[in-house]
Amino acid sequence: MAADADQANYVEIEQTKILVKNLFTSMPSTLINSIILVIVLWNVVPRVSLVIWCSINITFVLARYIMIGFYRQGYLKNNYILWQRFLLLSFIIAGLLFGSAGLFFINPDRLEYLIFLYFIVGGMVAGSLGSYHNNLAMFFSYSITIFFIPTAVLFTLGTDITTAMAILGLIFFAIMSINAKRMNTDLRVFLVLRYDNNLLVEQLNREKLNTEKLNQELVIKNNTLEKISRIDTLTGLKNRHYLFDILKPRIENEITSLWMEKNGSNKRQHTHLIGYGVISIDIDHFKRVNDTYGHDSGDMVLKQFSARLCETVRQYDVVGRIGGEEFIIILKDTKENSLALLAEKIRLHVENATFQVTDNRKIRLTCSLGVIFYPFFKHHPGNMGVKHIFYLVDRALYVAKENGRNLVVRVVCAQRDSHDVRLVKSITQDLNKAIDTGQILFGLGPQMK
Numbered sequence: 001m002a003a004d005a006d007q008a009n010y011v012e013i014e015q016t017k018i019l020v021k022n023l024f025t026s027m028p029s030t031l032i033n034s035i036i037l038v039i040v041l042w043n044v045v046p047r048v049s050l051v052i053w054c055s056i057n058i059t060f061v062l063a064r065y066i067m068i069g070f071y072r073q074g075y076l077k078n079n080y081i082l083w084q085r086f087l088l089l090s091f092i093i094a095g096l097l098f099g100s101a102g103l104f105f106i107n108p109d110r111l112e113y114l115i116f117l118y119f120i121v122g123g124m125v126a127g128s129l130g131s132y133h134n135n136l137a138m139f140f141s142y143s144i145t146i147f148f149i150p151t152a153v154l155f156t157l158g159t160d161i162t163t164a165m166a167i168l169g170l171i172f173f174a175i176m177s178i179n180a181k182r183m184n185t186d187l188r189v190f191l192v193l194r195y196d197n198n199l200l201v202e203q204l205n206r207e208k209l210n211t212e213k214l215n216q217e218l219v220i221k222n223n224t225l226e227k228i229s230r231i232d233t234l235t236g237l238k239n240r241h242y243l244f245d246i247l248k249p250r251i252e253n254e255i256t257s258l259w260m261e262k263n264g265s266n267k268r269q270h271t272h273l274i275g276y277g278v279i280s281i282d283i284d285h286f287k288r289v290n291d292t293y294g295h296d297s298g299d300m301v302l303k304q305f306s307a308r309l310c311e312t313v314r315q316y317d318v319v320g321r322i323g324g325e326e327f328i329i330i331l332k333d334t335k336e337n338s339l340a341l342l343a344e345k346i347r348l349h350v351e352n353a354t355f356q357v358t359d360n361r362k363i364r365l366t367c368s369l370g371v372i373f374y375p376f377f378k379h380h381p382g383n384m385g386v387k388h389i390f391y392l393v394d395r396a397l398y399v400a401k402e403n404g405r406n407l408v409v410r411v412v413c414a415q416r417d418s419h420d421v422r423l424v425k426s427i428t429q430d431l432n433k434a435i436d437t438g439q440i441l442f443g444l445g446p447q448m449k
Contacts, residue, residue: 007192007196010191010195011188011191011192012080012081014191015135015188015191016083016135019087019135020072020083020087022134023068023087023131023132026127026128028061029124029127030094030124031057031061033098033120034054035054036120037050037054038050038054044113045113049104053100053104056097057097057098060093067086084135084137088137088138088141091138091141092141092142094146095143095146096145098121098146099121099145099146099147099148099149100149101121111157114150114153114157114162118151118154118165122169122172124146125146125173126176128146129143132180133183133187134187136180136184139180139184140177140180143173143177151166151169151170154166154169229241230242232321234299234303235321236306237310237319237327238318238319238320238321240320240321240323242320243322243328244387247330248386251330251374251386252386274333274334274335275334275374275375276331276334277329277339277371278328278371278372278389278390279331279339279342279343279346279369279370280322280370280390280394281309281326281328281369281370282327282368282400282401283301283366283367284365284366284405284406286298286301286325289363293357293358293361293363296358297358297361300355300356300357301355301357301365302321304353304355304356305327305365305367306321306327309327309329309346312342312349317329317330317331318332326397328390329346334373339371340371344408347366347367347406350365350367351364351365353365367406368405369400369408369409370393370394370395370400370409370410371393371396371408371410371411372393372396372411374386374389376388376392377416378416378417379417379419383421383424383425384427384428388428388431391431393411395411395435396410396411396442397409399442400444403444407444408444409442409444411441412443413427413434413439415427427440
């Protein structure tokens with residue numbers, strides 16, 4: 001029921017708006033017709049009566065324009081019922097003012113002027129059909145008052161021509177009334193459809209905004225999930241997913257680009273080969289921390305150890321946690337001859353630090369490190385991928401642990417300067433065999449060449 005009431009109010013308000021708009025453009029015709037009658041009847045009826053009648057019409061038209069001005073400025077605009085009453089009263093007055101010409105200017109001896117007036121009145125009724133059919137109350141209040149006064153005068157005269165004209169006038173008015181009713185019905189149907197369409201558009205806009213809001217929330221949540229999926233929740237470092245699925249292909253593409261830059265037609269000369277340094281790190285005897293001080297202490301140590309690692313590298317280097325107490329550092333734009341020295345610096349930094357555990361206790365720790373430089377082959381960088389590098393650096397870490405821990409072990413290739421692509425491929429295809437045959441070497445300490 002509320003929806004039907006809203007629809008009815010919308011139709012009434014829109015009809016009032018259309019009526020006011022049409023009234024604004026149609027009122028000059030009243031002035032023009034008044035002036036025409038004054039000119040035609042100037043020598044027929046008393047001129048004083050003509051001037052007074054025309055002045056009243058002009059004054060009333062100006063008053064209606066002032067009323068329209070208030071409406072357009074929002075004065076009581078929302079109270080459309082009150083405005084309809086004002087408008088209805090103005091239409092009745094306008095009809096009486098112009099229709100009264102049939103009484104004031106009657107002259108039985110000059111019947112042709114009354115007939116001329118009657119035709120003008122009929123034209124104004126026809127004009128009001130196009131302008132005021134949107135509100136039947138306004139149309140009939142105006143057309144009846146403006147048309148029936150001259151019609152009654154014609155009947156009163158009672159001549160053959162006046163009676164016939166009055167009858168034809170009534171038929172004309174009936175036709176105009178039927179057309180007004182039909183046009184009014186069509187307009188109301190149109191306004192109802194527009195109201196329903198506006199509701200549909202508003203609903204679609206609300207759903208669109210809601211969808212956009214949900215999409216934005218989904219993007220934020222996806223970004224959050226993606227970030228979480230790449231971050232180790234305990235330490236805040238990059239996790240295995242990021243290192244192997246995100247960073248690995250980037251590194252391989254960049255090394256290929258560096259190699260092409262160095263060996264292509266626009267090659268550059270570098271005094272030292274620049275690439276990626278990979279350092280695998282494991283906390284020595286970490287299980288003892290959990291067994292002795294508890295897992296809460298173990299978590300505290302992992303967080304502090306992560307902070308120590310971040311302190312030793314540049315902001316754009318990547319520090320990640322592989323799992324448990326094993327970490328990895330990816331150093332970008334690193335010189336090969338300084339890589340092992342940096343690893344030794346990290347080892348000493350950890351060895352000289354203290355780590356706080358539960359109950360404000362402090363402990364000392366050491367770590368073992370495996371180091372490798374990428375590209376592994378100087379002249380054929382594309383023949384060994386990052387997954388091979390991670391495998392070898394992990395083997396270097398294992399060697400460090402086997403040799404007493406708290407040690408840096410560097411992986412090098414005896415054939416890294418070789419131009420023989422077949423030799424390079426054979427090493428890559430079977431890394432374990434290359435290790436057994438001494439083609440891949442593990443050197444202890446930072447000074448190992």
